[in-house]
Amino acid sequence: MAQxxxxxxxxxxxxxxxxxLEDVTLRVHQGETVGLIGPNGAGKTxxxxxxxxLLRADRGAIRFGxxxxxxxxxxxxxxxxxxxxxxxxxxxxxxxxMSVLENVVLGTYQRTHTGxxxxxxxxxxARQEQQWAxxxxxxLLELVRLQDRAEALGASLPFGxxxxxxxxRALASDPVLLLLDEPAAGLNPVEKQALLALIQRIKAQGLxxxxxxxxxxxxxxxxxxxxxxxxxxxxxxxxxxxxxxxxRVIEAYLGVPQRGADAAR
Amino acid sequence: MLRxxxxxxxxxxxxxxxxxxLVNPNPYQIDxxxxxxxxxxxxxxxxxxxxxxGVLHLGYxxxxxxxxxxxxxxxxxxxxxxxxxxxxxALVAGLAGVALGLPALRVRGDYLAIVTLGFGEIVRIAFTxxxxxxxxxxGLLGIAHPSxxxxxxxxxxxxxxxxxxYYLILLLTILVAGLCARLSRSRVGRAWxxxxxxxxxxxxxxxxVLQLKLLAQGIGGSIAGLAGAIFASKQGTVxxxxxxxxxxxxxxxxxxxGGLGSIRGAIAGxxxxxxxxxxxxxxxxxxxxLFGLAMILIMRIRPGGLFGAAHRLGRASSLMRQRTACPAxxx
Amino acid sequence: MNSxxxxxxxxxxxxxxxxxxxxIALGYTMVYGVVQLINFAHGEIFIAGAYAALTVILxxxxxxxxxxxxxxxxxxxxxxGCGALGWxxxxxxxxxIRRAPRLNAFITAIGMSFFLQNALMLIFGxxxxxxxxxxxxxxxxxxxVTLTLIQLVIWAASGALMIGLQGLVMSTTxxxxxxxxxxxxxxxxLLGIPVNRVIAITFMIGSMxxxxxxxxxxxxxxxxxxxxxxxxxxKAFTAAVLGGIGNxxxxxxxxxxxxxxxxxxxxxxxxxxxxVFAFAxxxxxxxxxxxxxxxxxxxxxx
Numbered sequence: 075m076a077q078x079x080x081x082x083x084x085x086x087x088x089x090x091x092x093x094x095l096e097d098v099t100l101r102v103h104q105g106e107t108v109g110l111i112g113p114n115g116a117g118k119t120x121x122x123x124x125x126x127x128l129l130r131a132d133r134g135a136i137r138f139g140x141x142x143x144x145x146x147x148x149x150x151x152x153x154x155x156x157x158x159x160x161x162x163x164x165x166x167x168x169x170x171x172m173s174v175l176e177n178v179v180l181g182t183y184q185r186t187h188t189g190x191x192x193x194x195x196x197x198x199x200a201r202q203e204q205q206w207a208x209x210x211x212x213x214l215l216e217l218v219r220l221q222d223r224a225e226a227l228g229a230s231l232p233f234g235x236x237x238x239x240x241x242x243r244a245l246a247s248d249p250v251l252l253l254l255d256e257p258a259a260g261l262n263p264v265e266k267q268a269l270l271a272l273i274q275r276i277k278a279q280g281l282x283x284x285x286x287x288x289x290x291x292x293x294x295x296x297x298x299x300x301x302x303x304x305x306x307x308x309x310x311x312x313x314x315x316x317x318x319x320x321x322r323v324i325e326a327y328l329g330v331p332q333r334g335a336d337a338a339r
Numbered sequence: 340m341l342r343x344x345x346x347x348x349x350x351x352x353x354x355x356x357x358x359x360x361l362v363n364p365n366p367y368q369i370d371x372x373x374x375x376x377x378x379x380x381x382x383x384x385x386x387x388x389x390x391x392x393g394v395l396h397l398g399y400x401x402x403x404x405x406x407x408x409x410x411x412x413x414x415x416x417x418x419x420x421x422x423x424x425x426x427x428x429a430l431v432a433g434l435a436g437v438a439l440g441l442p443a444l445r446v447r448g449d450y451l452a453i454v455t456l457g458f459g460e461i462v463r464i465a466f467t468x469x470x471x472x473x474x475x476x477x478g479l480l481g482i483a484h485p486s487x488x489x490x491x492x493x494x495x496x497x498x499x500x501x502x503x504x505y506y507l508i509l510l511l512t513i514l515v516a517g518l519c520a521r522l523s524r525s526r527v528g529r530a531w532x533x534x535x536x537x538x539x540x541x542x543x544x545x546x547x548v549l550q551l552k553l554l555a556q557g558i559g560g561s562i563a564g565l566a567g568a569i570f571a572s573k574q575g576t577v578x579x580x581x582x583x584x585x586x587x588x589x590x591x592x593x594x595x596x597g598g599l600g601s602i603r604g605a606i607a608g609x610x611x612x613x614x615x616x617x618x619x620x621x622x623x624x625x626x627x628x629l630f631g632l633a634m635i636l637i638m639r640i641r642p643g644g645l646f647g648a649a650h651r652l653g654r655a656s657s658l659m660r661q662r663t664a665c666p667a668x669x670x
Numbered sequence: 671m672n673s674x675x676x677x678x679x680x681x682x683x684x685x686x687x688x689x690x691x692x693x694i695a696l697g698y699t700m701v702y703g704v705v706q707l708i709n710f711a712h713g714e715i716f717i718a719g720a721y722a723a724l725t726v727i728l729x730x731x732x733x734x735x736x737x738x739x740x741x742x743x744x745x746x747x748x749x750x751g752c753g754a755l756g757w758x759x760x761x762x763x764x765x766x767i768r769r770a771p772r773l774n775a776f777i778t779a780i781g782m783s784f785f786l787q788n789a790l791m792l793i794f795g796x797x798x799x800x801x802x803x804x805x806x807x808x809x810x811x812x813x814x815v816t817l818t819l820i821q822l823v824i825w826a827a828s829g830a831l832m833i834g835l836q837g838l839v840m841s842t843t844x845x846x847x848x849x850x851x852x853x854x855x856x857x858x859x860l861l862g863i864p865v866n867r868v869i870a871i872t873f874m875i876g877s878m879x880x881x882x883x884x885x886x887x888x889x890x891x892x893x894x895x896x897x898x899x900x901x902x903x904x905k906a907f908t909a910a911v912l913g914g915i916g917n918x919x920x921x922x923x924x925x926x927x928x929x930x931x932x933x934x935x936x937x938x939x940x941x942x943x944x945x946v947f948a949f950a951x952x953x954x955x956x957x958x959x960x961x962x963x964x965x966x967x968x969x970x971x972x
Contacts (some may be wrong), residue, residue, distance in 0.1 A: 075653065085552050126543055155545030167540035180533050184545035187527055190554065192519055193525030207526070247545050395773070429777075443953075446960045449708060455955050456904075457949035462944045588780050595777050618930050628788035634781025635763055642770040 077140055079104045080159075080251055081281055083215045084212045085134035087120055095118040095131070095207070096306040102251065104140055107273075109297030109314070111290075112161070113326055116303040118286045119164060122253050127151040128163050138251070139167055156184045158250035163256060164286070170229035174220060177228045178211035181246025185210075214242040218272060234265035238272060245276070254285040258292045266292060290318070302326065321331075349603075356509055366501045373505040373573075375613030377566055379512050382593040383519055384562030384607040390600040391523055391556040391593065393535030394444070398459025399590050402560040404466060404582035406432040406567020409646040411479040411577045412472070420570045421485035428568035429561035436560025439551045457666075459587050466579040478578030485572050504573050512606065515562055519602050522558075531555055532600065595636070596637055598644025607645055680937035681930060688829035688929020693841075693883035694906035694922040695913070697837065697876030703916040704872045705738030705820050706772065711759060713903015714786035714809045715752055715877045719884030720801070720894045722751035742803075747928050748881040750838035756877025758871055774897055780814040783900070790896040798895045801888035822829060824886045831879060831909065831923050838875075839918065848872055906931075908952050914962030924963065 085087040086094040095117045099160055102108050110118050123129040125136055126147050136159055137143040143178040146154055160181075160255055166208070169177055186207055192200035215221045216240040223231060230237060244252060258266050266289070273296050277283065286295045293300060293314065300317040304326040310317055360369050385399045409431045410424040419427075443454045466473045473479065485507065486496040497503040522528045530551050533541040542548045571577045593612050597604025613634065619626035676887035694716050700711045718931035726747035730740050763782050767775055839845035849869045851858050859865045887902065888894050909928040913920025928948055956962070 113409055128543070129538065150547070150549075151542035152545045152547045157541065160545075161543055163543075167537050168534040169540070169545075171536060172532065173530070176529060180529055180541075180546070182546050183526065188526040190522075190558075193522050193527045196521055196525075204526070237508060243544060248551065428714075441793075442957050446956050449706075450911060450917065450960060450962070452954055453908070453954050457908070457953045460904075461953070463947050464943070467754075468946075470927065517883075528681050592777055592780065595773055599773070610954065624792060625788075625848050627794065628785055631784030631788060635778050638770070638774045638778045638781065639766055642774050647949045 077143070078102060079106075079138065080284075081137040081142050081143060082121070082125065082134075082305065083137075085121070085136065086132050087117075087124060087129060088132055089196055093306050095124070097304065098134070098306065098308055100301060100308070101106055102283055102284055104250075105280055106298050107277055107296055108287070109285055109293035109300040110284055110286045110290070111300060111317075111323075112303035112309075113292055115303045116326075117306040119255055120306075121303070122284075122286065125154075126159060127154045127252065133327060152184065155247050155249075158248070159253065160244035160249035160251075161249045161253040162237075162244050162255055164246055164259060166233075166236045166240050168228040168236055168240060169245075170227070173224065174206065174215065174226050174228055174231065175211055175224040177245050178214055181214075182210055182245040184247050199249060199273040202269045205267045211242075211246060211295045214245050217245070217275065218242045219268075219301065234261050234268070236266050236267075237269065240274075241272065245281075249281070251282045251284070254283060254287075256288065258287055258289050270296065270337060293319070351428070353513060358500045359505075359541065360505060363566075364502075369505050371614055371617045373501055375610050376505070376508045376512050377570060378590065378593060378613040379606045379609035380515060380566040380569075381563055381590045382509065382597065383515050383602065384559040385590050386553050386594045386597075386602065386605040387519065387562070388559035389520075389600075390594050390605065391528060391535060392552055393530040393538075393599075394552055394555065395455070395458035396556075397449070397452050397558075397584070397587055397591065398462070399559070399563060400582040400584070400586040401459040401462035402432040402436060402563035403570070404462055404577075404579070405569045405584070406436050406561075406564030407571040407577045407582075408466060408473060408479070408567075409564065410568035411482045411571045414483050414571075415479060415481065421483060421568070424572075425565055425568050429564040431451075432564025432567065433557045433561030436556035436558075437553050439455070440556040444549055444552050455594050456500040456584065456587075459582075459584060461577050463582050463584075471605075474578070476579065478576055479571075480576050481573050482575050482577065484575060488604040499575075504569070505586065508569060511565065515565075516602050516606060523600070527551070527554070535600070560625070592634055596641075596644055598646040600644035601644065604646035606643055672814065676933075677939060678813070678815045680933040682798075682815060682817060682821065683936075684933020685926065686824050686929070687757070687932060688831035688884050688909075688926035689824050690886050690890070690925075691877045691902075691906045691909045691929050692922045692925025693828050693831065693886070694903065694926040695910040696918060697880045698834070698907050699915055699918055699921040700872050700876045702910070703918075704848060704855075704869050705764070705775075707764065707775050708779060708907070709764075709873075709876075710776070710903075711936070712788055712876065712880060713899040713901075713906070714783055714790065714907070715755055715759075715895060715899075716880040716884045716903055717879030717894065717899030718786065718790060719748040719752045719753060719877075720888040721790060721799075721884075721896075721897075722881065723748040723798060723885040723888060724794075724801055726742060730881040731802075731842065734739060734935075737806065742802050745882065745885055748885050749878045751875045752877040752881035752884075754959040756873040756880075757870055760873040764873075765866070765869075772969070778871065781824065787896055787899060790899070794896065798893040801892050801894050803889070805889060820889055824890060827882065827886060831882060836918070837877070844868070844871065896970065905948055908948055911962055912952055912955060914964040917962070917964045920964035 080100070082098060082100040085095050085098045098117070100119060110121070112118055120129065125146065127146065128151055136146040138159065144157070146157070152208060169180065186203050188200040188203050193221050213222060214222065215224055218241055219317045220238055220242065226293040228236070231239060241254070241257065258269055260270060270292060273283070277296065283291070297314055300312065300314050301308060302317060302323050309322045309326060310320045312320070330338065381399070381403060384394065386393050388396045390588055406428040408419070409428040413419040413427060415422050423448055439458050443451060443458070444531050447452050467476055484497045489495050530541065530546045533544065534548055534551060538548055589612060593608035594605055596612060597606070597608030615628060617627050622629060694712065696711050698709060701707060721950055723744040726744040741950060745921045763778055765777065768780055768952060773824060803923050805820050810817045839848060850863060851865055851868045855865055887898070906925065907926065909924040912928060913922070913924025931951055932944060932948055936944045940946065
């Protein structure tokens with residue numbers, strides 16, 4: 075079996091007495107799209123937060139990289155972006171007073187270098203780099219179909235477009251792995267279709283993705299593999315079809331063991 | 340085109356400021372303006388920390404004090420002339436900013452505000468109590484005024500006349516304002532604003548939050564250090580009570596009044612609040628009372644500041660965010 | 671006096687000061703709890719309490735009332751006066767900007783502090799005012815430690831007020847409404863809790879506690895100055911932060927702890943450095959416990 079790009083092993087995280095993650099193991103391979111599902115409070119976002127350096131796990135290992143896997147434990151969030159992991163947020167977190175373009179340009183921070191002196195003196199390199207960043211951001215805005223709104227304020231966009239903007243911002247760091255936290259939440263059916271198409275386009279570029287999603291209509295068509303979390307534990311893993319038939323998954327979502335599920339077994 | 344018009348207004352303002360002492364040579368008024376501009380320099384520096392980066396700093400006067408004492412001590416003990424003293428003053432105050440930030444930036448929000456307030460008080464009291472070096476409450480006396488070479492007259496001291504200081508401070512304010520404007524539009528400045536808007540999102544976009552906050556503290560500190568050296572050379576004396584908490588608050592009020600992150604706002608805020616007590620001098624003992632009242636009213640009438648972006652914010656940082664989405668106040 | 675007795679004496683003095691700090695710190699913490707505002711004008715409310723008590727005492731001076739009656743009446747005057755002041759400040763200055771960014775509220779509070787400070791100076795003068803020694807000067811020698819009746823009164827009064835306040839907050843409907851408001855103001859409003867009234871009452875209670883603090887301060891030190899509001903207020907605020915702002919038992923412990931530490935600092939270090947001592951402790955503590963001694967750890971949600 076090929077070396078995994080992201081390898082989460084035995085991850086445990088507690089908040090006081092509440093166990094948010096217990097011994098979670100997750101492998102994501104290059105080029106794969108993994109759907110991460112589970113009821114509210116199952117620990118999905120906590121898992122993202124541990125991987126992206128916002129939370130420190132109590133136990134377990136997170137390794138990243140295909141050739142020379144490197145432990146991400148203890149790395150700050152921006153170092154993890156530098157290693158090639160980008161993310162979006164469940165409750166969109168844009169920089170509200172900045173333009174759409176500026177939001178995406180900020181995503182290039184780890185890929186650019188202008189320091190204090192370059193900025194203060196507006197050196198040739200600084201100006202060239204700024205130009206490059208703006209062009210790169212425009213490319214990404216085209217990818218998410220926001221090129222016409224580049225000058226608008228991030229916060230002024232309708233909700234559905236804010237989601238796309240956040241994805242463009244995440245892509246601006248040239249990630250190897252993209253973590254999407256409920257990208258379809260709060261979108262209407264039309265917007266959902268557009269989002270699906272966008273994720274397909276990103277997938278076609280060969281990017282590896284993990285997405286948290288509740289809506290099976292979003293998860294199923296784009297996920298190569300689905301992982302189910304419940305009460306902080308991995309309870310099932312497999313292809314989309316297999317997961318939909320899994321009794322434990324149905325139980326986790328509906329609360330009680332279902333007769334239909336028993337029969338299906 | 341808007342940019343061009345703005346630039347035009349800028350240059351008109353600069354020109355007016357340049358000719359003002361020739362039109363109106365009243366030394367008292369020039370002195371008030373010079374002091375207000377010095378506040379402008381301080382407001383520009385604090386604007387980097389509070390306005391751009393969103394770190395609420397309540398001890399900014401400490402950096403001003405450190406700059407003033409650095410130049411004062413170097414001048415008195417090592418005979419360092421003013422122009423050479425500017426560099427160590429800015430450097431030491433900037434380093435103090437970084438040194439304070441290194442441990443303090445672990446603390447967040449209102450708690451950080453209190454740590455910085457404590458820092459400001461500690462620095463002031465330390466300057467008061469370390470009598471063998473700082474002269475205690477009496478401060479440093481006999482600090483040299485700046486001097487410069489004038490064609491036909493040789494090296495001339497600025498002495499106690501107002502106009503040379505006015506021009507010196509004006510020049511430096513323009514320089515620092517230009518630098519800040521450039522910075523705020525650069526990769527570094529955008530990252531600062533991102534931190535102000537949403538620190539957590541900024542870190543997840545790849546911005547090294549702590550490092551950039553330290554940078555902001557360092558730059559803000561050195562600008563205050565520069566201002567401190569000018570202040571020391573202008574007064575000729577430095578006493579610790581010039582750097583009390585009220586000063587930190589005044590500078591903060593200037594930045595907030597002007598609009599967080601706005602460069603012209605910082606200068607406008609400084610000019611207004613810097614001259615207001617003088618304009619209110621006719622009211623004698625009531626002037627600080629009116630000053631407090633003015634602060635309350637301004638916050639109520641223009642909550643985003645004169646040139647602020649706050650009114651167009653959707654969601655924003657911990658500093659800018661509404662404390663609570665309160666029900667409509669009333670009844 | 672041996673060194674152990676010196677220690678005890680400093681602790682007794684520190685406890686007295688700490689009790690006053692605690693009363694004031696409670697006001698900071700309660701207000702912060704419900705509206706997340708650092709009420710910078712609270713120190714001025716405290717010293718206004720002292721001035722109000724002084725005014726009542728001077729008005730009654732011709733009547734030859736027994737000292738306990740004067741004490742009772744001036745307490746009532748200070749508490750009512752400051753309660754009204756707190757209510758008025760909230761209503762006129764803070765409520766209109768409750769929806770504004772928090773920095774605005776903070777600047778408004780600072781403006782209010784300037785305003786009150788100068789108003790007090792204009793009304794009562796800039797010089798120190800003599801505060802009468804109402805309570806008879808009774809001393810006890812316990813071993814080598816001297817205790818005075820005033821100290822006992824301060825301990826008893828602040829202890830009783832803190833216990834009473836805790837009872838109010840924990841077991842009355844009003845207290846529940848206050849705690850609920852500090853958790854989630856919007857939800858409370860939606861549930862029909864009269865949020866505005868709860869906030870106003872919180873301000874009033876905090877101001878009344880500060881008024882008692884001001885009176886006790888005057889009785890203990892015998893002189894008051896309008897500047898004391900700022901300095902003592904700042905110390906009390908430090909105490910509130912020390913305990914974890916928003917946490918009421920934290921404010922009490924923080925106040926007493928700060929008083930004790932200052933007492934020790936004044937006894938063993940030089941008095942000059944006393945004020946640095948409080949801030950240095952605060953800074954160092956916050957570096958290790960960034961949310962104060964009893965502040966909750968709030969995990970930031972992504």
